Amino acid sequence: MSKKNSKPARVLVVDDEPHLRELLELTLLKMGLDVELADGVAAAVARLDQGGIDLCLTDMRMQDGNGLDVVRHIDTQGYDIPVAVITAYGSLDNAVEALKAGAFDYLAKPVSLDQLRTLVRSALNLDKPASAARAVPGTDKVFIGESPAIREALALIDKLAKSQAPVYITGESGSGKERAARLIHGQSLRAEQPFVPVNCGAIPENLMESEFFGYKKGAFTGADGERDGFFQAADGGTLFLDEVADLPLAMQVKLLRVIQEKKVRKIGETREEAVDVRIICATHQDLAKCVEEGRFRQDLYYRLNVIELRMPSLRDMRDDIPVIAHGVLARLASQNGMDEPRLSPDALAALTAYDFAGNVRELENILERALALCDGRVIQPDDLQLKRMDAEEMPVDRGEIGLLQDYLDRVEKEAILSALDKTRFNRTQAAKLLGVTFRSLRYRMERLGIN
């Protein structure tokens, strides 16, 4: 395998066990790589300081110290060298600690040579994504905003794109969690591979296992053919688990196993297949609290929450409301083939002061409606309809009711909007509140033009 200028990449293997060192060396040499060996932390640090290393693989427990020290040395010296750690089977705590310290991935002992090769292949391209992604036109425009809160999030997204570590994205509904996950994926080496988003709250519990892991033909009644699950679909890429707090406990156990083993087994299949999937998850709920309440497994929480990315609420970036509103209006206007209307100073002031429980998504909805209501040139405060009517406030005077279907649509729309407001725009929760299924809510939202 070649790196820059088709010179073989140079890998430093750090291990005090001669057998493992040799096994790794032979495998890497067979891949066409240059290999150097260090028998402990001190030797590794000295070699790294000399420069010229493209990748470092280090054991964790060594006689003269801990592999974490090698990871920290690379991080504190600012060396642009991906480092992976090799941990004893069952000591995944160490792996998590190493990922937090800046390691990009880990391998569990006994080392699977297939996994080693996959890891090395992706690691050796890790210097490409940041520059390549920056060259993608418009990528830096994906998130509009200049306030410290969004800048901080974007800086972390940049960093996360270079790692393989699981990411846990928190933030209120509509604050851009999915968009952030797509950006991390799009800037990473996995960009060419699939990004598979899954709304964990929207899958019926009895279908979960087959949706996630796939099934073999004849595995159960109705399984007429073999089917891949989300994990196989995301192989090589990123699996985005949205609303992960909604996963039932039984499924959490199975998920944990797949994440630890990096292998899945289809329903009805006896063999496991290796999968190389990066997991990014998100929820608007407090996952730590779910753990305390026994609704979410601590071990899974610990595995998913390796690095936390907090997406700011729109209220935390009020100064950005005018530019975001402008960006959204420009997009909506061009989609509708019209000129972008201006926001009157009063309308802008009203927007800047508004509470936005549903964040940017709510802002988008408000502006979409305003675009339809305004005179085409200027959006006035009234066009924004910032205070919504509750269903109880709907007109009941028969004269105002008009056609029955229109009236029912209006009542239904207000009930849905009110439920969305109450649940901070979480559709799963809103569906529960309204006593309908997620699918039914989605259908109704589409029918009523609620975006």
Ligand SMILES: Nc1ncnc2c1ncn2[C@@H]1O[C@H](COP(=O)(O)OP(=O)(O)OP(=O)(O)O)[C@@H](O)[C@H]1O
């Ligand atoms: N800073 C921003 N600039 C421009 N658009 C944004 C910004 N933040 C969010 N958006 C837009 O807001 C909408 C909501 O974002 P997204 O779906 O990623 O939110 P979410 O947090 O995943 O929501 P949910 O919790 O409901 O799943 C999207 O259309 C997204 O493009």
